[in-house]
Each structure stands twice: as C-alpha cells, then as structure tokens.
Amino acid sequence: MTSVSTDATARTYEGSQELTPRKGAGAAELMREVGSVLRMSEAEVAATADDEPTEDQTMILNMGPQHPSTHGVLRLMLELEGETVLRTKPVIGYLHTGMEKTGETLTYLQGPTNVTRMDYASPLFNELVFSLATETLLGIDGDIPPRAQWIRMLLCELNRMSSHLLFLATNGLDLGAVSMMLFGWREREETLRLLEMITGLRMNHNFIRPGGVAADLPDGWRDGVLRVLDLCAPRLDEYDELLTGQPIYRARLQGVGVITADEAIALGATGPILRSTGLPWDLRKDMPYLFYDQVEFAAVVGSYGDAFDRYAIRLNEVRESMAIVRQILGALPAGDYRIQDRKVTPPPRARIDESMEALIHHFKIFTEGFKVPEGEVYCAVESPRGELGCYMVSDGSAVPYRMHIRGPSFVHVQALPHMLRGGLIADAVAVISSVDPIMGEVDR
Amino acid sequence: MSDTQATSGFGKESVADETGATTAQAETRFGVPATSSRGQLVLHPSRDQLVDLVRTLRDDEGYRVCIDLTAVDYLAYEAPRRLPPDVTPERFEVVVGLLSHDTHERLRLRVQVPADDATCPSLFDVHPGTEALEREVYDMYGIEFTDHPDLSRILMPEDWDGFPLRKDHPVGAIPVQFKGVQNAR
Amino acid sequence: MKRGLEGLDHNVFTAKIEDLVNWSRRRSFWGVTFGLACCALEMMAAGASHYDLGRFGMEVFRASPRQSDLMIVAGRLSQKMAPVLRQVYDQMMEPKWVLSMGVCASSGGMFNNYALVQGVDQIVPVDVYAPGCPPGPETLIHAINTIHEQIQNGELLRRREARGQGAGAGVVVEQRDGQPEPATAASAGGGR
Numbered sequence: 001m002t003s004v005s006t007d008a009t010a011r012t013y014e015g016s017q018e019l020t021p022r023k024g025a026g027a028a029e030l031m032r033e034v035g036s037v038l039r040m041s042e043a044e045v046a047a048t049a050d051d052e053p054t055e056d057q058t059m060i061l062n063m064g065p066q067h068p069s070t071h072g073v074l075r076l077m078l079e080l081e082g083e084t085v086l087r088t089k090p091v092i093g094y095l096h097t098g099m100e101k102t103g104e105t106l107t108y109l110q111g112p113t114n115v116t117r118m119d120y121a122s123p124l125f126n127e128l129v130f131s132l133a134t135e136t137l138l139g140i141d142g143d144i145p146p147r148a149q150w151i152r153m154l155l156c157e158l159n160r161m162s163s164h165l166l167f168l169a170t171n172g173l174d175l176g177a178v179s180m181m182l183f184g185w186r187e188r189e190e191t192l193r194l195l196e197m198i199t200g201l202r203m204n205h206n207f208i209r210p211g212g213v214a215a216d217l218p219d220g221w222r223d224g225v226l227r228v229l230d231l232c233a234p235r236l237d238e239y240d241e242l243l244t245g246q247p248i249y250r251a252r253l254q255g256v257g258v259i260t261a262d263e264a265i266a267l268g269a270t271g272p273i274l275r276s277t278g279l280p281w282d283l284r285k286d287m288p289y290l291f292y293d294q295v296e297f298a299a300v301v302g303s304y305g306d307a308f309d310r311y312a313i314r315l316n317e318v319r320e321s322m323a324i325v326r327q328i329l330g331a332l333p334a335g336d337y338r339i340q341d342r343k344v345t346p347p348p349r350a351r352i353d354e355s356m357e358a359l360i361h362h363f364k365i366f367t368e369g370f371k372v373p374e375g376e377v378y379c380a381v382e383s384p385r386g387e388l389g390c391y392m393v394s395d396g397s398a399v400p401y402r403m404h405i406r407g408p409s410f411v412h413v414q415a416l417p418h419m420l421r422g423g424l425i426a427d428a429v430a431v432i433s434s435v436d437p438i439m440g441e442v443d444r
Numbered sequence: 445m446s447d448t449q450a451t452s453g454f455g456k457e458s459v460a461d462e463t464g465a466t467t468a469q470a471e472t473r474f475g476v477p478a479t480s481s482r483g484q485l486v487l488h489p490s491r492d493q494l495v496d497l498v499r500t501l502r503d504d505e506g507y508r509v510c511i512d513l514t515a516v517d518y519l520a521y522e523a524p525r526r527l528p529p530d531v532t533p534e535r536f537e538v539v540v541g542l543l544s545h546d547t548h549e550r551l552r553l554r555v556q557v558p559a560d561d562a563t564c565p566s567l568f569d570v571h572p573g574t575e576a577l578e579r580e581v582y583d584m585y586g587i588e589f590t591d592h593p594d595l596s597r598i599l600m601p602e603d604w605d606g607f608p609l610r611k612d613h614p615v616g617a618i619p620v621q622f623k624g625v626q627n628a629r
Numbered sequence: 630m631k632r633g634l635e636g637l638d639h640n641v642f643t644a645k646i647e648d649l650v651n652w653s654r655r656r657s658f659w660g661v662t663f664g665l666a667c668c669a670l671e672m673m674a675a676g677a678s679h680y681d682l683g684r685f686g687m688e689v690f691r692a693s694p695r696q697s698d699l700m701i702v703a704g705r706l707s708q709k710m711a712p713v714l715r716q717v718y719d720q721m722m723e724p725k726w727v728l729s730m731g732v733c734a735s736s737g738g739m740f741n742n743y744a745l746v747q748g749v750d751q752i753v754p755v756d757v758y759a760p761g762c763p764p765g766p767e768t769l770i771h772a773i774n775t776i777h778e779q780i781q782n783g784e785l786l787r788r789r790e791a792r793g794q795g796a797g798a799g800v801v802v803e804q805r806d807g808q809p810e811p812a813t814a815a816s817a818g819g820g821r
Contacts, residue, residue, distance in 0.1 A: 037593075042602065043602075065710065066663060068692040072665070073713075093597070093598055093601070094665075095666055095704070096599040096600065097666075097707060097744050098608060098740065101608055101613075101743070102740055104615075114739070117667055120666060120667035120670060121670065139482075185674060185677030185678065202763075265545075266572050266573060267572055268510055268571070268577075374524075376481050387511060391512060391514055391539060393516055396523045402517075404514045406511065411573060413576065414573060415573075439666070440667065600709065601708060604708075608744070617741040618741060620741065
C-alpha cells in the first residue's frame, strides 16, 4: 500500500529529494513524486503539454471520457513511461446527476425510481437498499411478509446474474473476444425478458418498494425462471471453454491488476475485488439480510487478487446465483407481496372503484407520501459490485432529509491507480474492466 | 419452509431497555458520547477526537474498514436533534461508517462541524480509502478536510460555484410547460 | 454484337444525383460510441444478437468520431460532459446525424436539476428523439429506421432547413417496446 510520505521526501532518479509543498510545486516537480495517484489539477496537466520533454519526464495521456473501454464516462489521466503506466488520476463527475439532491425532493414511494438509475446494471439492488433503509426507519423491517422478502431475493439474484453476464460480455469485448459480447448479451436478454414479465420493465424497474414489492409474481413465472436457469447452465460451461481455459485470455488477465488484501481493505474495496484477494467477505453470508441465511450457497473467493480471479469469481457467482434461485423456487411461500400496514401500503386497485376511503388513501399515499419517523440509519446489501449502502436521515416528513448511497464503484475507482501502476496501457483496459465500475453509481 | 421472520439485520432488536446498556458500555469503552439509532450504535466524537478515535478503532478494536464517509446539512431539519447532552449540535455533520470483518459489526461516527468553520481533520492517513469520499463531501458541502492530499472538486466541474447538497443551494429545477403532444396514441 | 446497345437497358439506370447520394448515405451508417448511462445498455442490446443492428450494417460503433455518421446520445448529459459532447460532435464529419436516445437526453428526463443539461438539443442539433426511460431496443431501431427513411426520401434535410440555421430535424418517434408487430410492411418504418 502506498503510504503518504509525511516526511516529504521522495526517491527519484537523482536520489532522495525533498518534496516541495504541493501548492508551490510546478508540474515538473509533481511528476517526480513517487506514488500511484497522480495529484495534479487538469490545468496543470494541460500546461505540461507545451513543455519540452526532458529525459526524466513522463508523458501524461488522457483516456476518456468518451472511450470505448472506460465502461461509461470515466476519464483517466495516465502518466506513462513509454507504455508503462506509472501514476493515474481518475477524473469522474461526467455523469453526475444530482440524484442525492433530487432524492430530497421525492417521496419515499418515488425514491426507488430515482435510486434505481444509479447502478443501472443492477437496478433492483438500489431499490432494495433504499427500501430496507426506509423500512428500518419506519420500524416495519421485521414485519415485511416472507413472500415479499423471498420475491425480493429472487429478483435480486436474477439481477445479479444479468449484471455478471454484462460483466462477462464487456470483459470479453475489452480484451478482444467480441463473440463473448454477443454471447453475454444473449443470456442477459433472456434474463431481462423474464424480469420484464415479472416487473413490467427491462431495466430500472421500480419494483422493490418500501413495504414489499409492487405486485405479485405473474402466472407462468416459474416456467420462465426454470427456462432461464436451464438455458444458462450449459452456456456458462461454454464460456468456461471459450475464456477460462484459453491461454490468451489467461495471459492477459493473470497477474494483471494485482491488489493485496491489506490494500483492498485500506482502500475500502468490497465485493469481488475484496474476495479476489482471498478474504471471504460477502454480506449475504456474513451479515445476512432478507432470507440469505436460509439458502445454501458459497461465497466465491480468489487467491491472487488479479483480474483473472475477479473474472472467475463473477463467473462462478452466476452459478451460485442460479443455485440460490433454485432454492428460492422451492422455498417461496404463499402470502402477501407487501405489508398490509395501511400507513405505508396503498389499497388494492380494485377497491379504489368501490370505496371512497380507499380512493382517498391511495391519493394521499401517492401525492403526499407517507411520513417516516425521524432518525438516521445505514443499511447495506451485497450488490454485484460490492457493498451497496444507503445512509438515510429522516426528519419526520414525507421526503428523506438526506439520502446518501454508498456506491461500491465510487470507492473502487480510488483503487484503480494502485492496480494500474506498473502495467501497460492494454492492462489498464483489462483492469478497469475487471473492476466493473458503473458510472451511474460512481457519479450519482 | 421459511421462517416467518426474515433476518432484517439492520434495525436490530437490541431493544429499548438494552439500548441504554450498550450505549453506556460504548461510552466507557471508547471514551466519547454514544447513542443508538434504530439499534445501530453511533459515537459522537468531536473534531479533535476524530482521527485518534478512528485510529484506535482500526488498530485495537478491529474496525479496519472505513466503509462510508458522508455529511449532512441540518439547516432545514424540522425535528429535534437527538444528540447526547454534552454534544452541541452544529449545522453540518460528517458521518463516518466503520466495519469490522472479525466481529461483523458496524459502527457509525457523527462529528459536528460548525457552519462558520467548516473544516474537519482528514482520515486519509488512517484510511486511504476516504480520499474520494472526502473530496465528494468537500464538493457537495464545502467542508474542508485538513491534511487531505488533494482536496478538489470531484463530481462538479472544477470551476463550479456553490456547494450543491447544502440546503440553501437550490435544486435548480427549471419550470417546464408541457405542450400538447402531437403523436398521442 | 447483335445485341449491341439494346442490352444496355437492363444494365443501366438513371437517377438524380440527389437520390443516389441519399441512397448511399442511408446505407453507410456507423455510430460513434456515446453511451452515457442506462440507455447505453439498451443501445448495446440493440447491437447484440437478438435485436441486431447488424442487419442495417450498424453493429459497428466506431470510437473515433471521424469515422462515424451517427451520434446516438444515449443517457443523461451532465454539465461536466457537455463540452465533451460538443467537441465530439464537432469532430464528426459531414454528413452527420444526431439521435437523442431516452428522455434524459431529449429533455432532461426525470432529473430536472442543477446537474443535467435539460436536453442535448441545447448543445447539438438533434434529428430524432427516441422517448423512453430507457427506450427498448425496438424503439431505438424504430428511431434508426426513421432516420434511414427520412434520409432516403430527403425529408430529414428538408426538416432541417425548415427549422432554421444549424437546427436538427427534430423528429419525435413513438415508443415501440412490447407492441405487437405492425400489420403490414407498408406501415412499418413509415416515419413521421
């Protein structure tokens, strides 16, 4: 782990040099600092473009924000020595949507529509964490009907599958295996089609809401799920053949983007990145929520902390998710799909035609919103990217006072410079892909 | 078959009568005022106590991960602030979330930051993973973190004026007038 | 030699240059990668094997704006990204077309706040707006087909002129997600 040098010296080509304080240092001095993170402002970097390159000066290359392999609008300023990446400065904010500010103006029932667009590859997780935080503030988190919780688990695991298939597709594409892109999307289409049948939308579902889920599972959902599971299982074996055993794929991913467990913990990494270092931390197993303590699955753990481990972890997590879904099919009870607490839940649609109270009740919930008692809470779930957390503060009104989503990709972008150091530019592409950032939750 | 109760895991039922006991224990153990919010333990260090407390928590108590760092602007808060008696409420609060892999527990720290002196010591030396999180808090709230290696805007353009998540910063919505849709089905 | 010039009728056709130019423009269409947010995933889905933009020759999205004709702005445009959008648009060579995909790109969408440009038509001239949040691949393909048709019959350029200097054509297509197939081939792809 690179430590911040508090004694303000650095080892350079000419021996130990005292570092000038940052404010006084010009671009040339800053570029002699040892470390992984390039800490220069964009104006300073632009100024170096006009300098005459000297012997010990490195080149700063800008990658993005519009670039085919930065997984969205991520901009990286790479400091290069030849083709070796020395330091990196990730520049984000190109997709900043002000969602946390918007979240303070939307009611708790409208909240999931907002947060679902943060991590848009796995939207149900955002909705889940928002709903769990709201329910904890409301105090109803122990009263959500079991069927609702199992449905939430089912949808989340299906979403994990589709997100990991997206990762496999883009990982293959970034490394040049273009056919993997088409294969991954083929499977993802099946999952999205199933989610469309259940929730009504292919993406950004707004289905998991405080109190339960928006609607019950439609007829024929079981066949749909079984069909997806039966389709995916042999195809994952195909991907193993196509990618895992393939020498070129291995050579490009093994040993690339290595991060140790201590570095990962210090940088706040979670999810597949942390598990690839050997630490078996999975919130579903270690701090279970919903009914994850009642299903059997393995937390997939790597050993080398490199990009190949992260790929293998995600591939096998698809298999584990499929196993969880099969268990959910057997365990799903009958019952309500949302809590019957009238303060939170709108009445059934049919009753609105019959009863005036039901109409008013529905109207009030959807226009004013329900009020949540004041307090603050932090809830977290294990999203495909890592720990997705929601810190919510309420002041007793119908809108959250403060809604902060702890996006795992935001924290992982910090870890990028440490993983890119010493590699080639081509490895940079592979490493960014293995971190699997979704810029919607980086920038929010 | 399934239990009737899911593991909620968040609003733990370390219920009302136990809450007093856990917060009292926490106060003696960590030396700062403590409260409990929906069953989650919250510590309230002052700005001066923050870095040492976090360092102690990391080295001695096993809270090795700083999982989240954010801030709240209580300017427009309409409910009474529930803080321990010896903590003066200020406009801003920096909220730090910690996680222990060994004991599977979370801990939250809330630090009061006054509006006229919106600074807070940086946790970068203790947890390097707070670098981007503190930059976001600076960008959104204007709270400066001393000893941070590179405190600059991270989400907004570098020359942006104002701190968007402050309560006195407007949402910026433009009034929209919907015209008749021609292709209406 | 007996057939002489008579056989040429079958092998030669005449047309206006304008039509030939439109014909070739409509069929050489590569997009520049400008996927920003959730709509980018649906754009990729449109390029994937199920919805298959490859049947129009468009499965390739060139990263370089110099080599592309169509910019599909897929996703929400933040204030920080706006200059980048304009720069990429300027680097594209004529003739170029812009498709604003999704409501965030068309009008700011559900995010009416400080952080987003409320509609990319404030930055670049837009030719077709595809509504949806996100528009499914079917809507996107319908929008692309609309551009194709209107390039072919010159409608797009006429609309551009009608809207004035530097403006795009501004065609709004309807959503086609989950709809049953259109009844006849004639009504399919008949843009507006």
